[in-house]
Amino acid sequence: MKTLSIVILGLAIMVGSLVTQNVYAAEPSQVAADHLAMAKSYEEKAAALDAVIAEHEQMKKEYKSKFFINEKATPMSGLKKMNAHCDAIIKDAKKLKAEYLDFEKWHEMRAKELQGK
Numbered sequence: 001m002k003t004l005s006i007v008i009l010g011l012a013i014m015v016g017s018l019v020t021q022n023v024y025a026a027e028p029s030q031v032a033a034d035h036l037a038m039a040k041s042y043e044e045k046a047a048a049l050d051a052v053i054a055e056h057e058q059m060k061k062e063y064k065s066k067f068f069i070n071e072k073a074t075p076m077s078g079l080k081k082m083n084a085h086c087d088a089i090i091k092d093a094k095k096l097k098a099e100y101l102d103f104e105k106w107h108e109m110r111a112k113e114l115q116g117k
Helices: 002-024 028-069 076-114
Strands: none
Touching: 028 076
């Protein structure tokens, strides 16, 4: 049983080293291009979150204007629930956007390093 475990561990190490060698065998220019593509992807994801933020800010305004036009149709608790809903989404979207922009900067920095800049 102990011998079988050692053989399996040895095979796992060999396979892992082959996979690792293939990753590092790529040309630095290709790896840099991959980092630039990732940076672009994160930039696009961050931009998409601007639409989510704007949508929920607008939703809050519209719901509030409807509330004040007809208080009987929408109780104050409904307005509070809508604000809580929108505020949570806006807060989370802004946090995620900031993280995406940080990842974008990191990938751009890494690409420059690989290009010798």
